[in-house]
Amino acid sequence: MSPSEHDIYEEHVLDHYEDPYHRGPLEHATHSDEGNNPLCGDVIHIDLKLTDDGKVQEAWFxxxxxVISQASASMLVEQMEGKTLEELKNFSADEMLALFGPKLTPNRQKCCLLSWRVLQSAVHSPINGDADTDDNDGPHFGGPSLGEES
Known part of the structure; x- marks a missing residue:
């Protein structure tokens, strides 16, 4: 790769970091999830608004x-808008690394792939769907629930 190509990639990454696409909360999201990389402290939260026919109407993070974790999240949500649920589920880790651009060391790949992992789990995390209708499905910690403490 020539130095000019390298500069273009770096500029593309910095553009997404300094002026991210759809950064912030999404009102009326239908799917949402958050994840972190405990080794470095990166945190990504993704909100999706899916249409009734399963297309991504909006994606925010x-x-x-x-820089890598935040820029890659911006690139990913921009790339996923308009895609179907099936296209989201089939978007691979290798495709995510290719979307990012510059070659990364294995440790830095984890930074890039954090948003991809969160997106993959957000697809299965509806906000007002069946998963939230039954409180008995959640984790149980023993002891009284908040409703029982009076």
């Missing part, structure tokens, strides 16, 4: 972390 928020988070904290390194």
């Amino acid at each position: 928020d988070g904290d972390g390194c």
